[in-house]
Amino acid sequence: MHTHSLEPWSHGHVFLGDRHDRHARRTWAVVALTAVTMVVEIAGGTWFGSMALVADGWHMSTHAAALGIAALAYRFARRHAEDPRFTFGTGKFGDLAAFASAIILGLVALLIGAESVDRLLHPAPIGFGQAIPIAILGLAVNLASVWLLHDDHDDHGHHGHDHGGHSHGGHGGHGHGGHDTNFRAAYIHVLADALTSVLAIAALLGGRYLGLAWLDPAMGLVGTVVILAWSWSLLRTAGLVLLDARPSPAATAEIRARLETDGDRVSDLHLWQVGPGHHAAVIALVSDNPQPPAHYKARLAGLRDLSHVTIEVQPCPGHA
Structure with missing residues (x-):
């Protein structure tokens, strides 16, 4: 047998999205923003004796954890992109992270729902004057995060690849932007947080100026339903990729x-x-x-x- 080099017929297996590094940087920025806000809220709430502030801080911690998973997924995928142990590269690691993220999101929604039902059955006094500024602060941070993570995640940007081919296997065609499920998961987390902040502000204003105290837990239930729907959509999308389902x-x-x-x-x-x-x-x-x-x-x-x-x-x- 001839011992010619296989170089002309071999090719790489790096199947990362064409916006991988940009998405990674933005996700790390949101992790930092969320973590700082979380620490400020928990410390401030403990110092001023505000349970609402402490609760919101711990709520943000769950999103910080999920966003951290997304950020680490980008890092792992890049670091091991050329690792031969991964037969088809590390492109699907983001989908694994998104699947985990969706489970966390669903659990957060269920916890909000359980707390809301408890508050409906056993109404508790709400410090509206203290809670409204907290909710507005939370919304401001969430909107900044949404802006950072609002990339064209439904856009298929173009980005060519040509790795040649070889006699049996080979490679041809072009890669495109595609759906980055990991980035979408991070985006949905901050969107869910922004939604809960908007609902909380509406409920608190209604409670303070209209005397409708039941609005607070009712809005919590609305948030639960919407976030669970987002969580299920994310689980389904990431799960199908992980199970190698036919794209279409x-x-x-x-x-x-x-x-x-x-x-x-x-x-x-x-x-x-x-x-x-x-x-x-x-x-x-x-x-x-x-x-x-x-x-x-x-x-x-x-x-x-x-x-x-x-x-x-x-x-x-x-x-x-």
């Missing part, structure tokens, strides 16, 4: 349409996400006139998000 029927249909010509037939097709804006495909073809894998990969050139392609070709029975 349209994506596989497009691959089949490009490959099934001149009597060639796709006998097996696996398509899954390996990172934000990066999909991998393993395809088995049956052909009357088998061509090298590079021939079929050329048919898939330019397909959106298709970053890693492995093709196996078998001659049609009777056409050996």
